[in-house]
Amino acid sequence: MRRFHSYGQVDSRYHFCVERRELVDRCASFIIGEGDEGGHYFTLWAPRQTGKTWLMRQVKEKIEAQFDDRFQFGTMSMQGTVLKEDVPEDLFLTKAPLLFMETFGLNLGVPPENWESFKLLFHRAQGLFNREVILFIDEFDSLPPKVIDRFVTLFRDMYLKPESYLLHGLALIGVRAVLGVEGDRGSPFNIQRSLHVPNFTAEEVNDLFDQYVGESGQKIAPEVVEEVYRATRGQPGLVNWFGELLTETYNPGLQKTIDLDVWKQVYRKACHVEWNNTVLNLIKKVRGGFTEHVIALFGRSDLPFRLDADWCSYLYFNGVIDSASHVDPKGEEIEVCRFSSPFIQERLYNALT
Numbered sequence: 001m002r003r004f005h006s007y008g009q010v011d012s013r014y015h016f017c018v019e020r021r022e023l024v025d026r027c028a029s030f031i032i033g034e035g036d037e038g039g040h041y042f043t044l045w046a047p048r049q050t051g052k053t054w055l056m057r058q059v060k061e062k063i064e065a066q067f068d069d070r071f072q073f074g075t076m077s078m079q080g081t082v083l084k085e086d087v088p089e090d091l092f093l094t095k096a097p098l099l100f101m102e103t104f105g106l107n108l109g110v111p112p113e114n115w116e117s118f119k120l121l122f123h124r125a126q127g128l129f130n131r132e133v134i135l136f137i138d139e140f141d142s143l144p145p146k147v148i149d150r151f152v153t154l155f156r157d158m159y160l161k162p163e164s165y166l167l168h169g170l171a172l173i174g175v176r177a178v179l180g181v182e183g184d185r186g187s188p189f190n191i192q193r194s195l196h197v198p199n200f201t202a203e204e205v206n207d208l209f210d211q212y213v214g215e216s217g218q219k220i221a222p223e224v225v226e227e228v229y230r231a232t233r234g235q236p237g238l239v240n241w242f243g244e245l246l247t248e249t250y251n252p253g254l255q256k257t258i259d260l261d262v263w264k265q266v267y268r269k270a271c272h273v274e275w276n277n278t279v280l281n282l283i284k285k286v287r288g289g290f291t292e293h294v295i296a297l298f299g300r301s302d303l304p305f306r307l308d309a310d311w312c313s314y315l316y317f318n319g320v321i322d323s324a325s326h327v328d329p330k331g332e333e334i335e336v337c338r339f340s341s342p343f344i345q346e347r348l349y350n351a352l353t
Contacts, residue, residue: 050319
């Protein structure tokens with residue numbers, strides 16, 4: 001029987017999952033483009049543990065099924081590329097041979113001499129590839145800003161010269177990738193082509209738990225699933241974590257119904273004694289310089305949401321806060337800050353007060 005899975009890659013053979021066909025189709029259409037005009041360069045962003053890696057795999061499978069061997073795919077992860085922010089950006093080039101071996105199975109031999117040489121790796125006449133390339137770069141925003149700026153400069157040049165380069169489509173994946181590509185010299189990444197991975201809908205959360213009921217035979221009270229969605233607002237990693245707690249850690253037994261009493265126990269344990277990497281990561285980020293703003297939100301329901309404010313955008317892109325419409329005393333509708341979910345609000349309150 002499959003199980004809930006809250007950390008790492010989701011595999012539908014072993015884990016309950018939501019198909020999210022509309023999202024997969026939209027991402028695939030972004031990167032393929034229309035007709036013979038070439039693909040798009042865009043950013044794919046969401047907080048951690050929201051299914052970005054799963055989405056990349058689904059898009060790859062869809063395009064391969066549709067276009068056979070027209071494209072060469074590569075998923076390049078920057079997670080293991082450790083560079084300090086004050087090092088010269090050319091130091092990244094020494095990482096290129098390993099990245100290309102891991103991504104494409106290609107042996108560069110020696111690192112590119114300079115950034116122009118790196119760009120030539122994708123050249124139609126002088127490069128490494130004999131067909132068009134679709135490239136996903138994961139954890140892109142973990143790179144130092146100077147390296148990001150270098151990359152964006154190269155990608156812009158390739159984007160404007162499709163007759164010379166084989167990079168058909170490019171997706172930069174990260175938490176803040178939508179901001180990270182806005183360098184001083186412009187960007188090929190249209191902000192309107194930025195694709196946000198949304199939380200699960202209430203229907204998708206119901207679908208996940210229906211899969212468990214269908215395979216296990218154990219009943220789950222509908223009110224429990226409603227509470228999971230209410231507490232998490234559909235954040236995928238948290239939904240699956242509560243699925244693990246309900247159906248494994250605190251399961252009363254397959255012959256018994258998972259009811260509201262079980263949910264109350266699970267929620268209490270989740271708030272006080274259970275470790276969760278997503279929660280720990282958010283607490284660490286808030287304590288990294290944003291405690292004052294989060295504390296203020298505990299006492300105010302009218303704190304303005306302004307994406308241009310550094311603290312606001314940082315907490316938003318990392319999944320700490322969200323925006324909501326609010327009617328002010330003058331009767332005018334404004335955007336205000338809200339915590340991303342009641343569960344995150346409670347865990348942050350426990351940690352900061």
